[in-house]
Every structure is written in C-alpha cells, then in structure tokens.
Amino acid sequence: MDVKKQYQTLLRRFGPQGWWPIGGVYRLRGQKTDAELFEIMVGAILTQNTAWKNVEQALGNLRAARTLRPERIIGMPRARLERLIRPAGYFRQKSKKLKILSRWLARSPFVRLRVTSTDELRRELLALWGIGPETADSILLYAFDRPVFVVDAYTLRLCRGEGRRFKSYDACQRFFESHLPGDAKLFNEYHALIVAWGKRYGQKRRTTRRPK
C-alpha cells in the first residue's frame, strides 16, 4: 500500500484530529513548557486502554488540585492520588505508574531530557514499570516532538492486512517510518487518523464471541 496516499485519504475523510490537547486546548506548534510536557506524559499513562473522555476528568482533578507536577505526585499519599485519577480507571496501577514516572523525572530534569537522543530517551522510558512501547512512543512524539511513529492495535491491524508481514510492533513501526519522511507533525496527525478510522471501521478486539 502507498502509505502517503492512505494518509491523504484518511485526512480528507476525517479531517485534522487535534491530538494532543493541553489543558483542553490543542497546541500543535510552539515550545512546550515543562508543565505541558508533564501533562502529556501523565495523559499518556492515564489513557492506557481508556477513553480520552475519562482521562480529561482525571486530568481536570489533578489540575484543580494543583498537583500536576512531579514533586506533588511523589509527595502525595497513594489514596489521595487514586481518588483524583479514579475516573480514568485502573487507578491502583496508574497511581503506581505516575509515581514511578514522577520519581524518574525528579532525577532526570527536563533540561536533560530535551537534549537526550531519541533512542536513549526511548530506552529510559521503556525501563520504567508501566510504560510499554505505545506509551513510550506517544510521549516521544506528542511531548518531545520526536519523529516516532506510534503503533496501536488499529495500526497493527492495518499492517497485518498487508500480507501479514508485520506482526510485531517494531516491524510495523519500521514499515511506516521507512515509507514516510521523518516529520513529527505528520506522524502526530497520522496516528490520530488511524485511531479515528479504527473507531469507525476497525474491530479492535477479535471478539471470538461464540454463539452459545
């Protein structure tokens, strides 16, 4: 398939998707502040297998409590953190993940992360408990504006449709990255468009539902 043409087709069909909103507002260009970077990372974790609508509520709670900062997350009792992020589901796992992320950031200042190579940054993110390939790549792309193609279940489904050559995350990612210019803005919109497409037509789950 011609991924460039597919992108244009998706863009015509669904229009710009407006990922990733910061404070409820989509900000595509402009230098991101430390606070904005952190909000995107927190959102990336909270949205794991969770509708963005629910994540907005959790982020709103954290923001209202003025606790959307690594130091505050670290110093907060687990019960309180869990209560704030409850709308996003999986609150026990995610509270643990947020604390681990925050501790890592506390000893890795943003000024260092901004100039760390993409490969090294990806390794460090993946080393954290609770951050897998998709979350790591989402952070690299949507927070740090690195040209990394984010693969999700819908993307894998697209890849499998192509002669089942790309069954793994990495293979699927390499396919897209090798057929597109390394443009973070392009990857940003492309991934969001694939999700939009998947919601409409893609069965994410194989739903091997058998009639009883």
Place this chain on the structure above:
DNA sequence: AGCCAGGACTGAG
C-alpha cells in the same frame, strides 16, 4: 444493559 476505550504486566505453555 452490555461493550469497550488513545495498554501493560504477569504467568503459563
């Protein structure tokens, strides 16, 4: 009234 969402981890085969 069920499904399932902008996944990752664990344990078993």
Place this chain on the structure above:
DNA sequence: CTCAGTCATGGC
C-alpha cells in the same frame, strides 16, 4: 514467543 487473565471507570 504467543496468549489468556487481570486491572476499573464511565460513555454510548
């Protein structure tokens, strides 16, 4: 390495 089970709330 593949695969099922687990985690949890809220929208449609």
